[in-house]
Amino acid sequence: MVRIRVCEESFVEPILKGEVRCPVHLYSGQEAIATGVCLALSGGDYVFSSHRSHGHYLAKGGSITELIAEIYGKEAGCSRGRGGSMHIIAPEMGMLGSAPIVAGTIPLALGAALASKIRKEKRVTVSFFGDGAAGEGVLYESLNFAALKKLPIIFACENNFYSTHLPIRECRPENNIFEIGKPFCIQSYRIDGNDVLKVYEVSKKAVGQCRKGQGPVLIEFITYRMRGHVGPDDNIQGTHTDIRSKEEVEAWLKKDPIKRFEAFLIKNRILKNEDLRRINQEVEVEVKEAHRYAKMSPYPNPNELTKYVFKEN
């Protein structure tokens, strides 16, 4: 969680300075979900993600150096500078890709789950998406097909209450995403997405169900993004301000998943304050070094503009 937070916050300054230009959707505030879910997975499991995907990539074991280099548009990036922040991938870790077309990767995750089923593997696939995706028809098609074929897939909906600028009350007659699984006979949960232990516990159960052929599972995680939809705040492009009230944002800052887990660790004498400081320092050093490496590493060669349109057989 700390690694994700420090990594995400490290982009604020480069974005404001114009060093990072691609659209960056920061995951700050939602770290407990990626962390808890991916901890419940094993190395061979698959995940797909959306535009807000850095947390999932890191939690699934993607390289922080390659992530940061990608966001600077460098050849050393995980997508060789062709994808930017919204297209990150670590196939060797089972992170099969992320894409910003809302709900676009949900059926792809369905396909990965179907592939495991055809091959009779025990692999589980997680599809991460936001509350905005609950407005897309393909989610319902996917829930139906997943349930029909009993696919080993977890639909992980991170409800942060805002679909870009639009609050959920203006998107749905009721704030009830977890209920959309029921008509398809899908085991569904709604849990506190800022409680990493709870996230892990429910995810582990869901993973177990999927491995036993009792999938799919839908989990709605209630959470909140600390930053804007894109960039550090919603005023980044000077077009609109964050419509969220100051009181609302402050109330959620108190539920910061990292502070909550740190308090738990101290209270239960698992770690001391100095341990927490050390963890933070180590991560700060790692992230700083990754930025340094990314900045000095070369951009893609413009002569290779047309490379990768097709794979050569």
Add this chain to the structure above:
Amino acid sequence: MKKLSYSLAINEALHQMMESDPSVFLIGQGVKSPWYVGNTAKGLLEKFGPERVIDTPVSENAITGTAVGAALAGMRPVVVHPRVDFMMYAMDPVINEAANWHYMFGGKSSVPVVIWGIINRGGEQAAQHSQSIHAIFAHVPGLKVVMPSTPYDAKGLMISAIKDDNPVIYMDDRWLYNLEGEVPKETFSVPIGKGVVRRHGLNITVAAISYMVDESMKASMELEKEGIDAEVIDLRSVKPLDENLLFESVKKTGRLVVADGGWKTCGMAAEVSARVSENVLDCLKAPILRVTLPDVPAPASRVLEKAYYPTFKTIIDAVKVCYKHERGGDGPPCL
């Protein structure tokens, strides 16, 4: 070699590929029903079981996305749309995801999927049951588009499409399903991006694809009687386009008619015309003419339908106009 219908040639390709490669599977609406897919899926379910021959609910977006996702996870799926019109629902997984994937991840992941769309028109089926939208897909970087016109190519291109590591749009015309031809029994590939000369000729080139190849052959036989020796090229792939074959033919004949079963504006015929004029303009003795559908939705009534679809007669008329036209100069400069 043996005689096989076009649809059974596809069926044979699927049988052989599913047998030789366990990662190949067929998914889509109606794979259990000849009403949907003719006899292209004959015997597959019995042989390979419901795990690899998957009939689906009407959910084109999710099902096509499923095929794309399975390809990302190491499979080689074939997803069928028994009516290409319904494939419009699947534009996101095809265009946003499959086509872009290899590029936008810097070559880290590829999408070996065949997206098979059957053109199913005529019979007063009207605007939403008749469309031929290959040009839309050819426009998109990252997609290959093939349109076989013979049973031989129907099998060989399906095999190539399945073996290809990229998303391939395989579009066949149901009007061709009963067409018979010689097809080798063994597994073989027809290279994607390679056209073929169906009839050698000296006076004019007729470049066609899919159903229009047969019409062009009929036209060439009629034209022969009138002393016009037409060369007929079957492009076989809309993308990549076999430019060299086209250019060499036009250098020889100096005249070109393009026959395509899609619409005119920004269509395949327009692209062929542009490539030829960009590259071998000096060889042209007449303007390039296009024989296509008019820019009109498909009508229902048989009278309108008859006026809508171009035939060998439309091609003959275009060839005659092109043949009579003289741009000036002293004969073909390119020979």
